[in-house]
Amino acid sequence: MITISGDTERRGLRIVKMIGAAVIAIFFMILVSCSITTVDTGHRGVRVRFGEVIGEGLPEGLYFVNPFTTHIQSMDTRILKWESTTQAYTRDVQQADVGFVLNYRLDPTKAHIVFQQVGTDWSAKLVGQVLLEDIKREFGQHNAVDIIAQRDLAARAIETHVKETLGRRDVVVTNFQLTNIDFTEQFEHAVEAKVVAQQKAIEEQNRTVQIEEQAKQRVATARGSAEATVLQAKAEAESILIRARALEQNAKLVDWEAVQKWDGRLPTYMMGNAVPFVNVPQQK
Numbered sequence: 001m002i003t004i005s006g007d008t009e010r011r012g013l014r015i016v017k018m019i020g021a022a023v024i025a026i027f028f029m030i031l032v033s034c035s036i037t038t039v040d041t042g043h044r045g046v047r048v049r050f051g052e053v054i055g056e057g058l059p060e061g062l063y064f065v066n067p068f069t070t071h072i073q074s075m076d077t078r079i080l081k082w083e084s085t086t087q088a089y090t091r092d093v094q095q096a097d098v099g100f101v102l103n104y105r106l107d108p109t110k111a112h113i114v115f116q117q118v119g120t121d122w123s124a125k126l127v128g129q130v131l132l133e134d135i136k137r138e139f140g141q142h143n144a145v146d147i148i149a150q151r152d153l154a155a156r157a158i159e160t161h162v163k164e165t166l167g168r169r170d171v172v173v174t175n176f177q178l179t180n181i182d183f184t185e186q187f188e189h190a191v192e193a194k195v196v197a198q199q200k201a202i203e204e205q206n207r208t209v210q211i212e213e214q215a216k217q218r219v220a221t222a223r224g225s226a227e228a229t230v231l232q233a234k235a236e237a238e239s240i241l242i243r244a245r246a247l248e249q250n251a252k253l254v255d256w257e258a259v260q261k262w263d264g265r266l267p268t269y270m271m272g273n274a275v276p277f278v279n280v281p282q283q284k
Contacts, residue, residue: 036062036063036064037062037063037064037065037071037072038060038061038062038063039058039059039060039061039063039072039074040060040074041060042060042076042077042078043060043074043075043076043077043078044057044058044059044074044075044077044106044108044111044112045057045058045059045063045072045073045074045075046058046072046073046074046075046111046112046115046116047065047070047072048070048071048072048073049069049070050069053112053115053116054070055112056109056112057075057108057109057110057111057112058072059108073115073120075106075111075112075114075115075120076106077105077106077107077108077111078105079103079104079105079174080103080104080105080123081101081102081103082101082102082103082104082123082127082128082131083099083100083101083102083179084099084100085097085098085099085100085180086098086100086132086135086136088135088136088139088140089136089139089140090139090140090142090143090144090147091140091141091142091143092143092144094143094144094183094184094187095183095184096139096144096147096181096182096183097180097181097182098135098139098178098180098181099178099179099180099181099182100131100135100176100177100178100179101175101176101177101179102127102131102162102173102175102176103173103174103175103176104123104127104166104171104172104173104174105171105172105174106122106170106171106172107170107171107172110170113170114169114170114171118169122171126166126169126171127166127171130162130165130166130169131158131162131176134158134161134162134165135158137161138154138157138158138161139154142154144183144187147181148181151178151181152178154178155176155177155178158176158178159173159175159176162176
């Protein structure tokens, strides 16, 4: 028969107590670790108790909760980037592959509402549907050639509408850009041919305008020459008329005109005698 001494019994009891204390300590440490949670930078915490959202969003920091009844759900509020491509049709039924970039984030003050109404996958549920629909809507209002020439205006129109729509759903849009617009190869060749034709038409029009300007200058020059000739003829006619009137009034001016034109030699006749062509008065 084996007997256990009192010391051995007490030793065993102490070991049991130590094991129990260790178990309790470990359980307490686990409980404490489960009670402590943090909300990281760029996030908002949503306190959930038995599936019910409690209070507003929690900012970054350390929090204690009852792990048996409550947990804190983290919601990312940093700026997110969505870069992708979608297809859209223009008003003249031209297909385009549209490349875009959207920067957006969750409104930090409304994180608890979005979690309650949409969930943690709010980005996939809200942003994609709104943006893709608005791109198709905007492209459908323009012809293909116009959307190419006014791409920035179209991007601003899309951004404004998306901001307004997502803003009502507590999503903040910070920037939107159309990065690329690719039409079919046939359409691009047609556009290129049209641009070349327009350029040739502009060059031809400029050439026609230049020819017209040169013609106008020649006409103006000819008109000026004609006017100058007419003025000269008028001046000569008036001069002749004035001299004729003067001759009528004074016969001696005929002799004066002859003297002005005389070269100093007397006219001769076949007999060899020189006869003066001006009547010289004789002295009596």
